Each structure stands twice: as C-alpha cells, then as structure tokens.
Amino acid sequence: xRDVAVIGVGLTKFGELWDKSFRRLIAEAxxxxxxxxxxxxxDIDAMYIGSMSSGRFVGQEHVGALVADAAGFSHxxxxxxxxxxxxxxxxxxxxxxxxxxxxxxxxxxVVGGVEKMNDVGGNFATETLVTAADQEWEAFFGVTFPGLYxxxxxxxxxxxxxxxxxxxxxxxxxxxNGALNPYAQYQREITLEQVLNATMIAHPLGLLDCSPxxxxxxxxxxxxxxxxxxxxxxxxxxxxxxxxSDTLAxxxxxxxxxxxATIHAAKMAYKQANLTPSDIDLAEVHDCFTxxxxxxxxxxxxxxxxxxxxxVENKITTLDGSLPVNTSGGLKSKGHPVGATGxxxxxxxxxxxxxxxxxRQVKDARIGLTHNVGGSGATCTVHILEAM
Amino acid sequence: xxxxGIVSYGSYIPRYRIKAGVIASVxxxxxxxxxxxxxxxxxxxxxxxxDTATISVEAARSALKRCTIxxxxxxxxxxxxxxxxxxxxxxxxxxGEAIGATPDLMVADYEFACKAGTAGVQSCTALVKADxxxxxxxVGADTSQAxxxxxxxxxxxxxxxxxxxxxxxxxxxxxxxxxFTTDTPDFWRxxxxxYPSHGGRFTGTPAYFKHTISCATNLMQKVDTKPEDYDYxxxxxxxxxxxxxxxxxxxxTYDQIKQGLIVPYIGxxxxxxxxxxxxxxxxxxxxxxxxxxxxxxxxxxxxxxDITITDKITELARDNAPTVAQMVEDKEYVDYGTYAKxxxxxxxx
Numbered sequence: 001x002r003d004v005a006v007i008g009v010g011l012t013k014f015g016e017l018w019d020k021s022f023r024r025l026i027a028e029a030x031x032x033x034x035x036x037x038x039x040x041x042x043d044i045d046a047m048y049i050g051s052m053s054s055g056r057f058v059g060q061e062h063v064g065a066l067v068a069d070a071a072g073f074s075h076x077x078x079x080x081x082x083x084x085x086x087x088x089x090x091x092x093x094x095x096x097x098x099x100x101x102x103x104x105x106x107x108x109x110v111v112g113g114v115e116k117m118n119d120v121g122g123n124f125a126t127e128t129l130v131t132a133a134d135q136e137w138e139a140f141f142g143v144t145f146p147g148l149y150x151x152x153x154x155x156x157x158x159x160x161x162x163x164x165x166x167x168x169x170x171x172x173x174x175x176x177n178g179a180l181n182p183y184a185q186y187q188r189e190i191t192l193e194q195v196l197n198a199t200m201i202a203h204p205l206g207l208l209d210c211s212p213x214x215x216x217x218x219x220x221x222x223x224x225x226x227x228x229x230x231x232x233x234x235x236x237x238x239x240x241x242x243x244x245s246d247t248l249a250x251x252x253x254x255x256x257x258x259x260x261a262t263i264h265a266a267k268m269a270y271k272q273a274n275l276t277p278s279d280i281d282l283a284e285v286h287d288c289f290t291x292x293x294x295x296x297x298x299x300x301x302x303x304x305x306x307x308x309x310x311x312v313e314n315k316i317t318t319l320d321g322s323l324p325v326n327t328s329g330g331l332k333s334k335g336h337p338v339g340a341t342g343x344x345x346x347x348x349x350x351x352x353x354x355x356x357x358x359x360r361q362v363k364d365a366r367i368g369l370t371h372n373v374g375g376s377g378a379t380c381t382v383h384i385l386e387a388m
Numbered sequence: 389x390x391x392x393g394i395v396s397y398g399s400y401i402p403r404y405r406i407k408a409g410v411i412a413s414v415x416x417x418x419x420x421x422x423x424x425x426x427x428x429x430x431x432x433x434x435x436x437x438x439d440t441a442t443i444s445v446e447a448a449r450s451a452l453k454r455c456t457i458x459x460x461x462x463x464x465x466x467x468x469x470x471x472x473x474x475x476x477x478x479x480x481x482x483x484g485e486a487i488g489a490t491p492d493l494m495v496a497d498y499e500f501a502c503k504a505g506t507a508g509v510q511s512c513t514a515l516v517k518a519d520x521x522x523x524x525x526x527v528g529a530d531t532s533q534a535x536x537x538x539x540x541x542x543x544x545x546x547x548x549x550x551x552x553x554x555x556x557x558x559x560x561x562x563x564x565x566x567x568f569t570t571d572t573p574d575f576w577r578x579x580x581x582x583y584p585s586h587g588g589r590f591t592g593t594p595a596y597f598k599h600t601i602s603c604a605t606n607l608m609q610k611v612d613t614k615p616e617d618y619d620y621x622x623x624x625x626x627x628x629x630x631x632x633x634x635x636x637x638x639x640x641t642y643d644q645i646k647q648g649l650i651v652p653y654i655g656x657x658x659x660x661x662x663x664x665x666x667x668x669x670x671x672x673x674x675x676x677x678x679x680x681x682x683x684x685x686x687x688x689x690x691x692x693x694d695i696t697i698t699d700k701i702t703e704l705a706r707d708n709a710p711t712v713a714q715m716v717e718d719k720e721y722v723d724y725g726t727y728a729k730x731x732x733x734x735x736x737x
Contacts, residue, residue, distance in 0.1 A: 018594040121588050199421060 001102045003225035005235040005388060008037025009347040014216035014335035016118050022058045023070035026114040029217035029340075033110065037221035038231050041073045045106035045317070047080040050093035050113035051339035056128040058116050067112055071112040086132030087288060089113065090218065090342025091243075091372030091381030097222045098241045098383075107224045113343030114217035125213050129338070132375040134249035146210055146289065148250050148376045150202035153291035155255045157204065157277050157281035160306030162294065164204045168195035169312045170290035171208050171332050177319055178329020185214050185335030209290040214335030217345035226386065234354045240275075240384040242268030250376045259377035269369075269382040270301075277301035280323065281365045282352060284345035286373040287330040293317075296371055298324060299353075300382070319360060327352060327360045328368040342372035342381060353387040390554070392516050393695070395457065395523060395562035396704060397663035398450025399549035399667035400443050400714040401654055404433040407729045414561040414724045415537050422542055427628015430547035431655025433722055434531040436730050438546065440469040441479045443529040443660070445728050447550035450527070450709035452487060457552060459487050460659075463521025464494040464655075466511050468504025468528045468659045469548075470577065470584075483527065494521070499630040501575060502624055503685030504528060505549070505659040507693050510565055510691060512553040523554040530658035530692035535583035536733055543627055545655030549663035559701040560670065560679065564611045575686035586686075592630070595688050600624065600634050603690035604682045611694045615639040619677040622648035622665035626656045640680075647672060653716045668712035673697040 005317065012025050020028070026049070026342025034040075047068055055061045064080035083093040097111040117125055130139045131341035133148060156162045172192055178184035191207060198206035201356030221231075228235035244264030250256055270276060277300060287293035302323055303311045311317060315324035328334045328348040331341060349368035351357045370383045407430045409419025423429050434443070444467050452459060460585045467479045471500055480495035494515070498504040505528015512524025513598040527547025534540035552668035553562075576586035587595070600623060608614065615621070623631040628651050635645045648665035657664055679695040710718070728734050 015590060016593065018590065118589070199418075 002104060003046060004224040004238045005103045005223050005228035006220050006238065006346065006350045006385065007223045007228050007232045007235050008033040008039070008221035009350050010036060010219040011183050011344060011347050012217045013183050015215050017215040018118065020215065020285050022054060022060060022114065022116040022201045023066060025116060025215060025217040026067050026112050027070040029114070029219040030067070030110060030112050031356050033219035033221050033368065039221060041076050043108050044073065044078050044095070044110050044373050045108050046100055047078055047098045047110045047112065048093040049080065049082045050089035050342060051082055052084060052086055053088045053131060054115070058119055059254060063340060073386040085379040086374035087233070087338045088342055088372045088374030088379040088381055089339040090344065091370065091383070092342070092379070094220070094342060094346055094383060095241050095243055095348040095381050098238055101222055101224050107227060109222045110219060111222060111343060112217060112219040112339035115337035117213045117337060118215050122213070137249045146202040146205055149289040149291055150201070152256050152295065152376070153204050155295065156291060159257055160309065164196065165192065166309030166313050167204065167209055167290040167294070168192050170287060170293045171195045173312065173318050174287060174326050174330040174332040177327050177360055178333025181329045181334055184329040184333050185212055186333045205289055205291070211288045211331035214337040216335055216337035216340050216344070218340045218347050220346050220350065222341060225388070235351045235388045236353045237257065237386050237388050238383055239386045240269035240273035242266060242272070242382040244268070244380045247380050248378045258305065259295055259297060259373065259380060261377050261380035262296060262371065262373065262382070265380040265382040266300050270383050273384045275367070275384065279367055280369045281367050282324040282327060282349070282362045283369040283371065284330070284348050285308035285325055285329060285371040287326055287332050288336060288373070290332070292373065293325065293330065298371065300371060309360045319362065324362050327357065327362060342370070345370035345372060346383065349385050353385055389439055391555055391558065392513055393558040394551050394670070395554040395557055395559065396451045396455035396552045397550065397667050397670050398447045398454065398709050399547070399664050399712055400450065401664070401712070402432045402434045402438055402447035402549040403718055403720050404435060404722050404730065405430045405719045406433050406724070410724055411541055426542055427565045427632070427652055428437035428543055428655055429452060429652055431543060432547055432657070433727050433730055434546035439473045439531050440467070440471050440548070441473055441482045443531070443546065443548040444479060444483045444527045444550065445665060447529060447548045448483055448487050448525055451550045451552050453708040454705045455552065455557070459489045460492070462489040462493065462523045462525050462552070464512055464515050464524040465489060465529070466496055466498050466524070466526050466730070467510030468498040468500065468506070468508045468526070469530050470499055470501055470504065470658055472499070473535060476540060489525070500689060501685035501687050502626070502658045502661055503683040503689060503691055505663045506683040506691040506693070509551055509553065513562055513565060513621050514555055517710060519530055523552050526537050526551050526553060528659035528663040530660055530665060532656065532658040533583050538583070540584070540586065543656040545657050547654055547657035547664055548660035549667045551663065557700050557703070558698055559704050560673070561696050561698060563689060563696055565605065565693045566603065567691045568599050568606060568688055569689035570599070572688035574688055583728055586640045591686070595686060596626065596630055596684050597637070599690040600682050600684050601637060603692040604638050607694060613694065615644070617678060618644060618680040620647055620669045620673070621645050621680040622662055622669060623682050624662045625665065626661070627653035628652045648713060650716065664712060671702060671711040671713065675699045675701055
C-alpha cells in the first residue's frame with residue numbers, strides 16, 4: 001500500500017444556489033481543486049464522484065461521465081465513476097480514490113462530491129432523503145430522517161440523561177464556527193434560546209437541531225504521497241481510511257444510540273494510523289442532527305459512551321476547546337449537500353492542516369479526522385489526515 | 389409625463405376576517421408562531437356573493453365618488469386579477485356596465501399574478517399619454533385562492549383598489565414607470581385547477597426579491613432619486629416580512645413603508661395588494677410628497693412607479709368614500725367553518 005496525499009482542494013459556496021446548475025457546481029469545485037493542485041487534465045488517472053440522489057433531485061443519473069464532461073475532459077476519456085452510499089457518498093468516493101492510488105493502480109485522482117437539492121420542494125426532498133432509510137421497513141410506515149434521529153435522541157436522553165439544552169449547544173457551537181466560514185450556508189451565530197424555541201420538527205429535535213437542504217459541491221485532488229511535492233509544498237497525507245456498515249433499519253440495531261458502523265470504521269482507521277482518539281487534534285463529524293454529533297464524538301472514542309452531551313456542555317468541542325469539532329460549521333451551519341459533505345469534510349481538515357483556515361484556524365493542528373455517515377448509520381467512513 | 393397621473397382612487401376590503409390562529413388551530417399548528425413568521429395577524433374573507441367583479445365595482449365606485457368625472461369619459465378599463473370569475477368572459481365589461489362607462493370603451497382583463505393591477509395602470513397611462521383616451525380605469529382585485537392546509541391559506545385574502553388615470557385635475561403625477569420581467573416560474577395555477585402551486589423557498593430570493601429590487605433600483609437610476617427622496621414607499625406584500633425586508637435592503641426606512649403596509653391586517657390581496665397600499669397612502673398624502681411603488685407578480689415581474697402628490701389632492705373629496713384604515717377597522721370575525729363555506733372550500737361536483 002502506498003501513502004496518499006491531498007494536493008488540492010476546492011469548494012463552492014454552500015446554500016440555496018438557484019442560479020447554479022448541478023454540472024456547474026461540480027465543475028466549479030473541481031476546477032478550483034485542479035488549479036489548487038497545479039495539475040492539468042492529462043495528469044488525471046481517474047475520477048470518483050459522490051452523489052446521493054441526483055436522479056431524484058435533478059433528474060440526472062450517469063454522473064461519473066457527466067462530471068468528466070462538465071470539467072472539459074471528455075476528450076481525455078478519463079475513467080470516471082459515481083459512488084453512492086446515501087449521505088456518506090462523498091466519504092466513499094474519497095475512500096475509492098484513496099484505495100486506487102494506495103493500490104498502485106493510479107497516481108493522481110480527482111474526487112468530487114455534489115448535490116443540488118433545492119430544485120425540488122421540501123416534501124419531495126424529505127421523501128428523497130428517506131430513500132437512505134429502509135424503504136420497506138421504515139419509510140413505508142411514514143418515518144422520515146428527523147423522526148429516526150429523534151428516536152435516537154429520545155433514547156439517548158433516557159439512557160444517559162442527555163438534555164435538550166445539550167443538543168441545542170451543538171447547533172450553537174456549529175453556527176459560531178460557521179459564522180467564520182465564508183463558504184457556509186448560514187454565516188451567523190444563533191443563541192441557545194433560538195434553538196430551544198424553534199419550530200418543533202420531531203421531538204426533541206426542533207428546526208435548528210436539523211441540518212438544512214443545501215446545494216453545493218466539493219472536490220479534492222489525491223496523489224501518491226511520494227509525488228505530492230512535485231505539485232505542492234503543502235501536501236496533507238491521508239494516513240488512514242476506514243469504512244463500516246450496519247443494518248439499514250434503525251430498529252434492527254443492537255443499540256440505537258450507538259452507530260456500530262462508526263465504531264468499526266474508526267477502529268479500522270486508528271489501527272491503520274497507529275493512533276488513539278487522544279491523538280486527534282480536530283475532527284469534522286457528521287452532525288446531520290445535533291444528536292448525531294453527540295453520538296459521533298462518543299462512537300469515535302473522544303469521550304465515553306453517554307458523555308457526549310456533557311462534553312458539548314463543557315465546551316470541549318468548541319473552536320478553542322481541547323478537541324475542536326466541526327470547525328467548518330458542520331452540516332448544521334455550513335450546510336449539507338448530501339453527496340458533497342464527505343468530500344467537504346476532507347477539504348476543511350486539509351485547509352486546517354495547511355494552516356489556511358483563517359479565522360477558524362485551530363492552532364498547531366497536525367492530525368485531523370473526518371467522519372461521514374450514510375442514513376441513520378448503515379454506512380460510515382472515517383479518514384485521518386496528517387500534515388506532511 | 390409630468391401632466392399625467394392619478395385623478396382619483398378607491399379601494400374595497402370585504403368586512404369578514406379570519407384570524408391566523410383560527411386557521412392554525414384547524415391544522416394543528418401554532419398560530420402565534422405562524423403570525424410571527426409571516427407577519428400576518430388576520431386576513432380578509434370575501435362574503436359568499438363577493439368576487440373580483442363586485443370588489444372591482446366597489447373600488448371603482450369609490451374612485452368616482454371622490455371626483456366629478458363623468459363615467460362616460462372613461463375610455464378604457466383594465467381589470468388585473470388572478471381570480472376573474474370567468475375563464476372566458478371579461479370582468480371589465482361587468483365593471484364598465486356597473487359604473488356607466490359603456491359602450492364607447494376599451495376593455496380587457498389582465499392576468500400577471502399579483503401585478504396585473506399595476507400593469508393596467510401602465511396601460512391606462514400610455515393610452516392617456518397617446519391622447520387615445522381621456523381617462524382610464526385600472527383595477528387590481530382578487531379573491532385569492534389557497535388550498536386548505538397550504539402555507540398560502542394564512543395569507544390569501546380578498547380586496548382591491550382602483551385608480552382613474554388622466555390629464556385633468558391630477559392628484560398624483562406618475563413621473564415615470566418601468567418594469568423588470570423574466571420568465572421565473574415561482575408560483576402558478578394551471579388551467580382548470582382550483583388552487584395555485586408554488587415553489588416554496590424559490591418564491592423568495594430568485595423571484596420576489598430579485599425582481600422587486602431590480603425594478604426599484606432601475607427606476608431610481610432612471611429618475612435619479614435615492615430612497616430618502618421619498619415620503620412613502622409601497623412594495624408588493626405577499627406577507628408582512630417580504631416588504632419590510634426588501635425596503636431595508638433598498639435603503640428605505642420602516643417609517644416610509646408603514647402607511648402602505650396593510651398585509652398584517654387583511655392578508656395578501658394579490659393583484660390588489662400594492663394598490664391597496666397606494667390607496668392607503670393617498671388617503672393621507674399631502675401636496676408635494678413623493679411616493680415610490682413597486683409591485684410584484686409571480687412568473688415573474690415588477691412594475692415600478694415614481695409618483696408626486698399635487699396640490700389638487702386637497703380638492704379631491706377623499707371623505708366621500710371609506711379610507712383603507714376605516715375598512716381595515718370595519719370587520720367581523722368568522723370561524724373556520726364559515727370561512728370554508730364563504731370561500732367555496734366545501735365544493736362538490
């Protein structure tokens with residue numbers, strides 16, 4: 001296995017981008033990453049694109065070739081593959097790109113993630129997102145993702161005494177970070193009272209406990225680490241890639257408060273990197289709902305099971321805490337264009353490790369982790385990155 | 389165009405009201421949250437025998453009561469609405485006959501979502517300018533539709549306003565008018581469908597705000613004015629939030645828009661909305677004051693007007709017809725069942 005490095009990153013603004021099409025979004029993010037890496041089309045050995053449901057959101061499948069075409073590379077006939085794993089599609093695309101270089105098959109790979117979600121109405125978007133749940137045993141009976149995560153939250157409260165205020169503090173923290181991110185959908189702080197008094201969606205999750213519907217794209221250029229310095233003087237090495245799966249339906253899990261796919265992916269990643277959770281300087285975790293971030297920091301081993309809410313309350317995960325989590329603003333504030341999220345997490349960590357995160361820069365950041373979840377936890381990828 | 393403008397005006401708002409909280413309780417929603425979110429406390433409800441034709445007639449009659457114009461001198465009538473009682477058969481002929489303006493008369497019904505009324509004002513202004521007519525009557529009126537349970541149900545209401553446009557005894561000159569139009573499908577009702585559809589959040593930034601701001605900005609550039617040059621500003625008011633927000637973005641103060649901001653008390657009268665706001669301003673305006681108006685119609689476009697009140701406003705018999713404020717206060721509340729009966733929610737075939 002060869003070492004793999006990130007040599008270029010690109011991001012579109014996240015938000016309601018009414019005047020940017022699906023192909024324009026991914027072409028914009030990809031072009032930025034390619035320019036950042038100082039490569040040209042002929043250098044690219046393969047492309048992997050994460051997109052959850054372009055077919056339902058914009059009526060477009062066959063996304064791999066479309067992205068190569070939109071990037072202006074159709075004449076180069078680059079192998080271009082779409083990867084799908086619900087909201088973990090981006091993380092999976094990163095892992096596929098990583099594996100193809102680590103294996104020695106490819107030297108330079110462009111990975112992208114894209115979703116354009118606002119071209120459909122809210123109800124259709126909700127129905128589309130719930131295709132990531134078990135259609136036969138969950139969605140058919142009317143549950144939606146806020147409902148599934150609300151059940152996780154209720155059980156977490158019952159088992160561990162987690163409070164609605166602790167959930168709300170996740171959103172407050174992530175908005176405080178997002179306010180410093182010029183690419184975030186919501187660049188504004190919110191108060192605890194606003195979160196607690198927001199319109200109820202699925203008890204105990206209010207509107208501001210939920211990540212938004214977002215248009216956006218992200219891209220990174222991956223390169224064999226031994227060649228990375230030919231293109232950039234600030235490469236960031238991917239030192240581990242983990243992936244796990246679990247039952248598609250939430251009710252089939254051993255414990256609905258624990259995402260075993262996360263535990264498995266994290267264990268795989270820590271082992272490969274020969275690190276423990278305490279070695280991680282900062283993390284981008286999958287906070288599709290506030291409870292998801294609390295479960296994530298527990299399942300990734302940053303705190304003991306059941307202590308996630310207290311950790312947030314004690315401000316361990318704030319930008320100046322001992323383990324900053326979601327410095328980008330996370331899915332809650334930066335936005336959650338589902339297929340792009342896993343790639344955007346890599347972009348944030350790479351920028352932090354390159355010392356280019358500006359107002360939200362974590363001091364002396366050296367090792368960062370990304371955690372991307374599909375569905376209610378049936379797919380998870382964990383990547384660990386280190387400054388070279 | 390200094391000598392052409394509004395010769396008289398009138399408006400009409402049905403007496404019945406339903407509170408947002410009453411609608412909310414039927415659908416299991418929190419009325420206080422809805423009212424706060426939309427900036428609408430209650431909305432007007434048409435009675436069972438009121439429609440766009442009757443509202444237009446009432447508004448036109450009020451306009452005629454305030455002046456001494458012979459209805460036979462009205463050479464054109466344009467009725468803007470998205471709830472014309474007939475799909476084929478004009479509302480304008482009913483209005484023309486009712487006020488005694490037929491038969492030497494040009495008539496057409498207009499539809500451009502919520503800005504068809506101001507489109508009629510532009511047509512009348514042009515015909516007067518071309519000396520093709522002496523006076524023109526432009527009306528914006530609606531008994532707007534909303535599907536039961538849709539977010540629109542909290543705002544869709546009934547009302548309208550009429551302007552008589554001419555050259556003589558002008559109480560408010562229309563110094564300039566311009567429009568900003570694109571094909572932007574944010575809100576629509578297909579033929580033979582009872583209720584409209586809309587694009588949710590798409591109706592905001594790329595639709596209402598883009599067109600309203602572009603039209604308003606273009607108009608101020610053309611006439612070389614700034615927001616502070618105006619005493620009053622009126623914007624299309626689909627809810628209580630959008631006009632306040634658009635005013636702020638353009639640099640107008642709340643004091644400039646409050647007289648023309650009627651939606652919190654009567655809801656969105658669609659084609660009537662911006663013209664009812666203008667009528668409210670004309671109820672109190674003094675000579676020399678300057679008025680800025682920008683309508684918005686989904687689909688989408690905005691019409692902008694730069695208006696100056698003349699000395700003649702003092703000679704207009706404004707008291708001969710009820711003011712907007714008086715009609716806002718003259719109200720009777722109905723429950724949801726009565727509302728359902730009055731607005732034909734309980735229809736069967």
